[in-house]
Amino acid sequence: MPYQQTIDRRHPGCIIFLLDQSASMAEPMGGTTPPVSKAQALADTVNNLLQTIVRRSVKEQDELPRYYYDLGIIGYGNEARPLFGGSLSGRYFASVAEVAEAAQEIAGLDGKLHPVWLTPVADGRTAMCGAIELAGQIANGWIQAHQDSFPPIVINVSDGKATDAKPDLLRKAADELRGMATADGELLLFNINLSTAAKQSIAFPVDAKKLPDEYSRQLFALSSRLPDLMRRQAERRGMSAGPDVRGFVCNADLDTVIQALEVGTTLQQVEEY
């Protein structure tokens, strides 16, 4: 059975985020009052998620977070590029301990210090295909070194269509990415399509026919099926997720983005309780 490997230091997980930073990300995010730009909402959400992943890896008082994950963050506007800053500037990939150490601590609205890695960017076009190809290069190297691990998870969050490739080329890049595998299963590619207006979110659909347009159907086709582990996570959050659902969210408002990212990044650590 695929997707059974638990996460531990000998079998770390790998999560790669592909984040749209095109000009349209300056528009307001659906489900935010007062309105917050999609770029800001996405940066906040990914910062919170990175904090959660670091938190899962902290075991003892005087230790760095344990090596349970490698993390990659790629942004794309006119081109795809790594988004880590500070001591990780220029790096596509970093261990969870390196990510923890690279955080900037910034006071939030609650007056408390919060770790921050990403700041909002909204500029240029949508080099999504380039980002998927770059993710493929990174994942391929990681897989060579971690054949017994849970396969890499690539989560692509975007509000628009790829401007750097026609649909068939985008599909080819995504197919190649999803075709990579460890001994535990094929790489998982999930897509989250952000909403501007208050449209109905559709999370983890089973059938492309119910999607509103050709573009959503295309992203549906690019997305992996959710493994049982993640389906259970979705159901635990009250999201309907029967067999054969895809890791795709259409017209995602902020709450749905947060939930979908949690579902897609909660692996079976040597923890669970």
Place this chain on the structure above:
Amino acid sequence: MVRFSAQAYSFPKDLTAPEEWEDSAAYSVRTGRFAVADGAAAAYRAGEWAEQLTRAYITSFPAPAGFPSAPEPVGPERLQAVQEWFAEQVRLWREGAPAPTTWWARDAAASRPSSATFAGLYLTPHDTAAFWEVSAIGDSCLFHISHGQLMRSFPMSPESRFNKHPDLLTTAQNRLEGSLAAVQIRTGQALPGDIFVLATDAASELLLGIHINDALCLGQTGFFGSGEFFGLMKELRKNQAIEVDDVAMVVVAVRP
């Protein structure tokens, strides 16, 4: 007066990473107290909390009021005394917790408080029998075997389902009430020749499975040489007969 002998066993979830060990086993034949605990892997400093609990149990757990003359039924006063003891352990833990020096340790301490399942056995020797009391939270379990038969497993039974979310004794002040409400106590009597096994969840699930499938085999439970236990666990894990998890056990024999 009956006597006791005991042996503790451990087998880590990852043989190459002993620092990942988060279970604990401790016993004192002299005080008649035996305990295992399983630190919740999702929690911060869980292994240390499990160890503090088992060590504290064998040194400071209060004797039941009626012992050693006879075991009393577990009344609300006894339950309250046991709950107060657990609450005191949480207070001591919180008072002694070192101040985190990094943002991630601060974050983990606040959001993933140390938590553990626990089972402790208190044995009091008598002329021809021993009285026992077990206190448990979650799925760490006591097995009482007599004449090769499983007399009782507690708190899990052959009908129970193990899952990833057992009750836990947590050090979070705002969840303490819920933890204390999950404390369960049972008492009973044991005779010379009887065996007790305290085990954390992976071994408990295995033992209950053996009872269901081959009760006779469970009756052969006793002491192992340390190498023998290690070899047995490796074989069970290789055959996927036991969950990949830390295993802590204490075996106690009642002797004439």
